[in-house]
Amino acid sequence: MAHKGFARTDELFARAGRVVPGGIYGHQTPRMLVPGSYPYFFERGQGARVWDVDGNEYVDYMCSYGPIVLGHGNPAVEEAAERQRRKGSCFNGPTPLWVELAEHLVELTPWAAWAGFGKNGSDVCTWAIEIAREHTRRKKIVKAEGAYHGTHSWCTPLPAGTTPEDTANVVSFRYNDLADLGRVLDEHRGDVAGIILTPFRHDAFHDQELPVEGFLAGVRRVADEHGAVLILDDVRAGFRLHLGGSGELFGVRPDLTCYCKALANGYALSACLGRESLRKAAERVFFTGSYFTSGVEMAAALACLKELAVGNGVATMKRMGTMLREGMEAQARSHATLVRSSGPPAIPFLSFVADEGSFERSRVFCTECIQRGVYFHPHHNWFLSAAHTETDIRRTLEATDEAFAAVRRRFGS
């Protein structure tokens, strides 16, 4: 079906610009996409498809930047949420689901003894570094250069509104470089409270990098040697690669882990899980919010995790992601175009070698896909959901074949 354009998106964005700073801010700001070539506002979603406000339908490979792991409007999740909604959600204390969900997460996670809940990934990443500081009575947090852990002032990628003091106790090392981590730990010997890192490198505007052989085991070893708490930020990857946490796939068991995006299939909820040894510190660090105990999101999370397990969602995402990746790689070859696939199949990304980091071809490619009803992102990793089917992938590959041809016409091979 021919693309209907973006008249309503443009009208809404013009109105938003008058009453909202920047119209749409954060990672969903049009500046991060290809301005004028993407829809900015959405009307609805079903399974692996979304519809923008102009009535255009897309196969969705962003899944709301991760939260939609079972597909939009998953019936088991929506029914569980609706059952709780009828009883109420926000009370003077939590519902029994607070306990049930914590028990379920601890059961899923071989090394964890407790779980606490927030609303966003930023909430729990900040809580985790505070728990590490409280436990060790040390100041420094070590993170990978360029890694995103949220918007809070200790880690925001854009310094506007922060002071140098906010990041004075945060030091960086290069992901996948154990020697560099060793250097940082030696430099701050006796002062490092925690090391926070993602299970693989998935920074925006970069190809993704899986951990090289021995890297995560090495991080575990040096964290122990230096008495630092190892925090796995599994906010983006959690529950797409392994239900026990992405560390299980890569063979590392952290001391704290942070979840958010895929936890409740689109309902606002995050969690931090920890080892028994960190329970006392977690009790002491003040952590709360107006909606931290709300029940509807917890009902959704329990249903989401159970549905992922029963339906073998992780395996489906891997299979569909592999079909997509292999299909696109074969097409690139047939168009004599060099591309780089990166990341695990459930969280894939593809870039053009000739772009050399400019993402010029990626922007043309993704714009051509949008015109053909497929929603990819030019400079941020993509996401599969358990609702993607072979029909979706085949439909996608029809669009990508034409998009590769368009890139070739524009740039040559």
Ligand SMILES: Cc1ncc(COP(=O)(O)O)c(C=O)c1O
């Ligand atoms: C790895 C990682 N950590 C933390 C965050 C912050 O999560 P939130 O945006 O829910 O605050 C994100 C969000 O994209 C993330 O990808």
